[in-house]
Amino acid sequence: MNAAVSDAFGETLADDAPDVSIAEALALLRRHYGLTGSARTLPGERDHNFHIQTEGEGEFVLKVSHPAEEADFTDFQNKALDHILTVDPALPVPSVRKSLEGEAQFMVGIGGSAPRIVRLVTYLPGQLLSRSLTSSAQDRNLGIFLARLGRALRGFFHPAAGSDLLWDIRKVAKTRPMLAHIVDAGHRAMVERAIDAYEEHAAPVIPGLRAQIVHNDMNSYNVVMDASRPEMVNGILDFGDMIHSPLICDLAIGAVYRWPAEGHPLAPAARFVAGYQSVQPLEIEELGILFHLIRARLALIANIASWQAERFPAKRDYVLRLITEVWASLERLDGLSSADARRYFLDHSKPE
Template sequence: MSEIEALVAARYGLAGRASFLTSERDLTVRVDASGGESFVLKIANAAEDPAVSEFQNRALEHLERIAPDVPASRLVPTLDGASEFLAEKHGQPHFTRLLTWLPGRPLFGTPQTAPQMRALGTALGQLAKALSNFRHPAADHEIVWDLRRVPQLIPLTAHVGDDALRERVEAAFLRFRDEILPLAPGFRTQVVHNDFNPFNLLVAPDDSDRVTGILDFGDLVSTSAIYDLAIACAYQVAEDGPPLAFVAELLAGYHAVHPVPEREVDQLFDLIAARHAMTITIGEWRASRYPDNAAYILRNHARARAAMTRCAALPRAEAQSILRRACGYA
């Protein structure tokens, strides 16, 4: 930690205490400065394409200019005014940046409510709308979590240990490949967050219906906007009662800010299933490769499995009707 603290002091003129944060790819460190402020230092893996990290930084700067009310972190400039720099370790360069610390507590573990879902939908809609006119040469990079890559994941379903679950996962993937992918050229395409999950969202400590932070732009990519919405919705399938009650509220909040065409709404239910299938497949595949980090990798697995089971019991036509009504299309 002393090495990181020295790096922050040299580059940013900040004296403080550093502590590790959980992260899947980057080295992510919280820095509590002696002046009372907190920051997040992100040091990319040397294998990460610097152009992709630069793309993420330019997106954050775009948001700061275009949509300052979107609660995303801000880049902190170095002493010489740079937004990022390459830190060398063992002769390898690592893309490095310092971000402001966002207030709040994780959305994960808070009770779901209709107002909370509206707030999430509004926040995602505002973010997507702000990013809709953002362009960057690295925006179309390949990332495994992009729903466009579903056909490439089909062979990985062999890693899903439970036979019944594997069949459900395979069916969701095949439906995407055979029925949704041919329609994709007609979908809106833009840069999206691509990981609007409860671990990446902060809410006010005294009001869990108020969003205070959107974290982790590490899966940022240019893809179909409806895929981004499906990801957010996949995490909000209700554990009890009507499965899509909270999803419909989130969708309504999003649609009011960043309208979703009817043809895309009609694919949303199957896209939610495809995202659940991705979470399960990629999770089990990666956990088998990195067993020491399995707990972190599989943190969304049980919820995805339960949500997929609940949605499977809902007729597609009924689900489509619920989601159409949420947008006023019924």
């Protein structure tokens, strides 16, 4: 890995974390939370996560952070969840379970590794969005949910919100060195065009837009839907990519995963934006760059996933789980002009 790639990613993405066994997870649960039960591993990019089913105390997710993760950043997540549940108690997000010592998080060495941060949060039941049937109602409801989440976070701040996070659309140009890991020349060219368009059309506008702390990762594996009514949102997971960022960037990320269907490629995204605007109206400047932000997020996924698949072969299936949809979306959006995309959003994302 060259120096530019290493510097861009930071330690939590550039180095894999030592494994944590189920036995070790259950031992942590007993010792620090006084809970017993069963555990199964959950996939994760940086952390080791376990779905915990206890005997009479409910279900949880035990999170063991990457050794390079900073305590301030996990504290940021804990306090954000507490804030959301104070401002909008009906909003389904995980809640933090404190340890027997009354701590929201603590440091512990596991299997001889460097000390790692351990946390326990409640488990949100349901079916992942990635496995749920799509519908127009689902598009709108997801937009409404994200707008409510943004409103709940609006008055919150934390010193760690300014972290230099690569999963920040504004940093997409930093991922140019990762283009070398995209084998197909046509795919590589599409990603380059998306980055170029972002730098030309969106980057100059970004500094003047309203910003706040946002979730920053409403992807289809971080949202839980009602299993019997897949248009209804049961909750959102994984606050590990939170950041202080323009509000429109958060919306663009969610819009990416409303994959283009038959008809106009932006139709599902526009319905998502319409739902969002029924709670939080957008400004004309925000809508004007939304298309470029969506393409930039797709470019970010393509670059990071291609790099990670090569560096961590054992995680290849996990990091490339959405790559087929990403290439298809980039191809369909590549054929739209900036003016046509902007006009489509202005005409088709009005709240009903």
